[in-house]
Every structure is written in structure tokens, then in C-alpha cells.
Amino acid sequence: MPGPRTLASVWAAKSATLASRRLRRGGGTAVSGLVGLKLQSSLIHDLASQLGHGCVLVTGTNGKTTTSRLISETARAAGLQPLANASGSNLMRGLASTLAAATGPGGRLTDAAQRLGVFEVDEAAVPAALQELRPRVAVFTNLFRDQLDRFGEVEAVAALWRQALAKAPPGLTLVLNADDPAVASLGEGRDNVIYFGVDDAKLDRGAIEHASDALSCAVCGSRLEYNIAYFGHVGHWRCPGCGRPRPEVAVSGRDLDLRDGRTLGFEIVVVGNHEWAVDQPPHPNPLLEGEGIMEPRVEASTDMTDAENASMPVEMGIGGLYNAYNALAAAAAVIALGLPAGATPEALKATGAAFGRQEAFEVDGKGVELFLGKNPAGLNQVLSTLLLDPNRKVVLIILNDGIADGRDISWVWDADFEVTAKQFDKVLVSGTRAAEMALRLKYAEWDEAALTVEPEIGAALEKALAATRDGECLTVVPTYTAMLTVRELLAKRTGRASFWQ
């Protein structure tokens, strides 16, 4: 049973959430956790240790939310009850409120035996989250420059992760992006690592793009060489200095079909690494040993053990190369968790867009599609994806400089807006730093005559909708806080749920 202080903090957290919602201060997902943590710092640990199937931590610069969502849906398809901080409240207080909200009157998690925690975790919160959550699996999607006003330097994030992993609780399996050298190097010298990556030479851009960070070898400092460059510093790399290659991948994405950027088809190949699917202990949550709570509901998959490489065709309702990476990260995590990988394709197909990420609305007979863009690498992937559909003609770009966006908006100069300079007939620019955004587009040779600067987001959305013809689609590219605002406006107009519901 939880101690009285746990109970008190759980209740404090729950009631703060209610109060915050009644006061209309938003979802209250972070507020409640803050209250709970003040009362007892080990709240997260106490509640996470009750998760019958343990938990998986998902972190990285881009793809956290979508990857977490894909893991949750696959787990659900396998009969588990995922518990996720789906609203993107990914600091420690967000984890606390997510866990507290899942407790019953006795202060224990409800349905604990069936629960799998799927937690996206802010890059800087990884050390604390590893200690308190004690996850079975930690997924690292990628590492790019993002919010340097907050994190200081990219290398500082990599160092933070390395130190945190050196002290990580035992029994942890890492799921790492082999194509991102900064992430792949986290697996140096470790056992229990599953690497995922893309093997599709036709997507080679020929050269590394501007928004690249991890261009020098994490071990010897030499400048990396690339056989294939997909985006940013992501690709098939090799260090000419110490000879370190991109690691062999266990989960490979092949034959990608990017289409018009709204859907995606590819093959997931599990490369001769079936022991991951079958050799996991039947009850891999080390924290629960001896408690004898339950038998696992999910048998480890054996359906792929006969073949040397198991191949699964995948269809997704979201588009872009970056979402293929998110799907591969999720598939690798599912294998690491010992869940049946065979359920993955179906779950991937059924999983729609996450909040604000390629989320589509219909307003007065016009489509509206939201593409969150919050750092150069992510935005470049968004722009490449927009380019796949030449019928996108109206765009609303919103640049805010709130704390959650990063106060420093210099990063828009690192994103390759040049690639879509000729695409749009009508361009609305909005947000607290609309003028700087417009200036960036001007210097990217966008047509200045097509540009309208309207800092107020509501007014900009109306103007953008008015410029969109019936049956056509308005593309909206907001930073994080701008996405919250524009999504709320769209939710009101369409009756869709707010994010915390």
C-alpha cells in the first residue's frame, strides 16, 4: 500500500487538476503534477513501479509524441492498457500528474496489472525520469539543435544523456536511431540495444543539409562521412578517423513510398534479430519480481522466428520520412518490450495524427492541416513533406517566442525555407515574431507580394481561410504555443475536443 504521504500527494495532484480546469487555465496537466511533486518527490517512482508491464520512455528532439502514440496503440492492440502523457506534458510534473490521474480512491493505480506506461520525456528531464520511472525500454529518436536558449548547447544534451545512461537502473533496453550518429553513439559499449534505421538509397539527398549538428565523431572527433544523407545529420554515416560505422540495424525501413505526404507506405524488416522477440523474460519488469501480481497478458511473439528476416508491409495515415522513423522507433520499442511485433502494422495503420502533428480539420468545406514545426530539422522535414503535394497553395506560418517555443527565434534562419519558395500563391505570417518570420521568407526568395503579416493568430487564420478556395486545403505551420492557440480556434469551430479531454 502507498504510504500516507503518497496518498496525500496523489490527492493534491488530482484536485489541482480539477481546480485548474475549472478556472479555465488549460488542461492542468502540468499544474497538478507540480503540486504533487512538492509533496513527495518519489510519487512518480511509487506509482510507476505499480505498472504491471512496466514502462517505456521516449525522448529525442523530434518525434517523441508521435512515437509514443504509435507505441501506445500497438500495446493497446496487443491487449494492454497504455498509460501515456498524451498531451505532451513531458517534464517530471507532467509524468506525476499523468500517473496520479490514473489512481483510484486508495491511491494505487487502477488496472495496474494491464498497464504499460508510455511516457514521452523532455530531453533535459531524461536523467530524473530514468531514475524515477525505471523504464524497461528507453527510446531515443534523434538529437538536433532545439531551444538552445534553454539547453545551452546540443553537445550538452548528448553529454547529459550519456551520464544518465551510465547511471541507469539495470534491465534497461535501449532503442536507438542508428542513422543519427549522436543517438547511435549512446549504445557504445552497452548490451541490450536495438538499433533502427532506414535502408532506402533512393531517398539519398546527396549532401548533408544545413541543419545538421552531429557531424563530428562522438569518439574521435573526425568529421563523419555519409554514403546516404536523408535529412539533417541523419543517414548512413561512417567515421573515417576511428572507422566506426553506423551500427547494424535490427529494425529496418525499406522501399518507402512518400506519395503526396499525407500517407506513407513502406516495409519494416526485422533483420535476423528474432531473439528480441522471444528471449525477453516473460515478466520483464524487475521491480515487480517477487510481488507476484500477475501473469503477463501478452505472449512473446514467435511468428517471425522461422525466417531469417521478417518483413511487414506497413501503411500509415500520416506522411513524410520523419514519420517512417517514428514508426520504426515504435516497432523497435514493441519488439524490445516483448510484445508481438505482428500487431504493429495494423496499429500503425489505425493510428492517426497526434495532436497538432499533421492533424487535419475541415472548416466550411475547406481542409486545414496542422504541421507543428519547432526546430530547423523538424521544420525541414515538414517543408519536404509539403513539397510532395504541389496543390498546396495557401500557407499560414506562425512564429511565437514563448518559453515553450524557445525565446530565441534565430533558428528559423537554419531551416531551408528556400525549398518551398515557389510553392505558395498566398502566404500569411503570424505570431509574436511574425515580422522576423516574414523577413526569413523574404531572404529565402519567397514572393514578397504574396506575403501578408498579421501578428494576431485569430485574424491571420481568418484571412488564410478566406484565401483558401472551397475544396482546397490550408496548410498551417505553427511553433508549439502557436499550435496550441490555432488548434483551440479550430477545435471551437469544428467541435473537436480540446487537448486534455
Place this chain on the structure above:
Amino acid sequence: MNERRLRLGHLYPSLMNVYGDRGNILCLTRRCRLRGIELEVTELEVGDALAADGFDLLFMGGAQDREQRLVGDDLSKLKGEALREAVETGVVFLSVCGGYQLAGKSYRGADGEELAGAGVFDLHTVHPGAKAKRLIGNLVARWEGGTLAGFENHGGRTYLGPGCEPLAKVVRGHGNDGQSGFEGARYKNAFGCYLHGPVLPKNPSLADRLVSLALERRFGDGTLPALEDGLEQRAHEAALRIRN
């Protein structure tokens, strides 16, 4: 107007590019082009030689500590002397953030390790250690050409010697060291500042000064026709208004 050509050397573009630094190259290129000046940009990485008379303008952006060591090494072995000579002969030089630090005499990093700088400016920079507060935020300063606005993010504190002048006075923000009230440095046609990343696009007064000085040195006439700068001024004014 006859086609005029200026040569810009971009120092260490792959290492010194931490946050939007290429905005400065885009800005200079475009503002030259609109005035019928062709700006020829050459990228100079570690290991590439620099000729003191090879360029009319030089630019060096910001970097993280690890890259700064590589660059510091290359400056002392290969490019530093030519860079000093270029500046002595009036070549226009802009250095930003980490580049500004390395253009001074020395930089002592968070770990206490001291790097020799290029010595273009009579200044030295000391990082007071990993636990010290970084100087981060929106920065507004006043220089002879008006206001400058942008963002700063640095651990090092920069102290000017008698051999160079401050570029600007801090109106809001930290500047060189958070204490002196000065931002940046100036020596002959060399400019250094903590206003980082894309400082030039929204500070066209500084961008045009650099081009004008380079034209004057090379062609004897630095006159520049005005450009339509509506968006530039709007972005500048928006940045002036930001409160941290």
C-alpha cells in the same frame, strides 16, 4: 551601374554555425545583389589557407565549446596571422558570439582550458565555469548607426583592452560581460558582437555599413542606394520591443 564584385570569406561555416548564422550571408548576398554588386562567397574550413589580401569581407559565426577548440587550433596554426593582417589593412570583418570570442586574444573555457584567439581584437574572454549563469536573452544596444537588436546566449564574459573600442552600449540585456554596459568590439573595420546568429537581416544599418566599408576600401566609393526595408524595419522594431 557597372557590375562590381566583392569577395566574402566565410570562416568555418560547418563548425561555426550554431544558430542561424547563415542568415548573415543570405542578407549580405541579397543586399549586394539588389545594388548590382556580386558577392562571391568562399567557404574556408579547418585546413584551408587564408590569404590576407584574398577577401574584401570576412565572417565568422558562433560555435559550441567543442568546435571552438578545433577552430582555435586552426586559427593559431593556419589562419590567425593572415586574419590579423587582413584587418590591419582594412578588410571588413564581422565575428559573432563564439567567433567574436575567438577573434580576441584568448578564451578560457568552462573547464579552465585556455585557447589562444586570433588576436584581431584587444580583448579576452573568461567563462566563469559550468555552474555560472549563462548570459541569455534578448539584447538591445545602441551604436553609432542607431539601435541593434537580437539575442545573446553565451557563458563567456568578454573584457575589452585599450586597443579596441566597444561597438555599442547595452540598452537591455547583458552584452560583453553583464557588467560594463558594453556590447561587442570594434577595431578598424573589424566588428565583433554577442548579438548572435542572424544579426544582420534585422539590423540593416550594420549590414549596410559592412558593405559600404568594403566598397569604399576596394572602389573608393562606399555610397549605397537605399533599399525597400519595410520588413527589415518591422522585424527590427519587433525585436526592440521584446521583454525578457
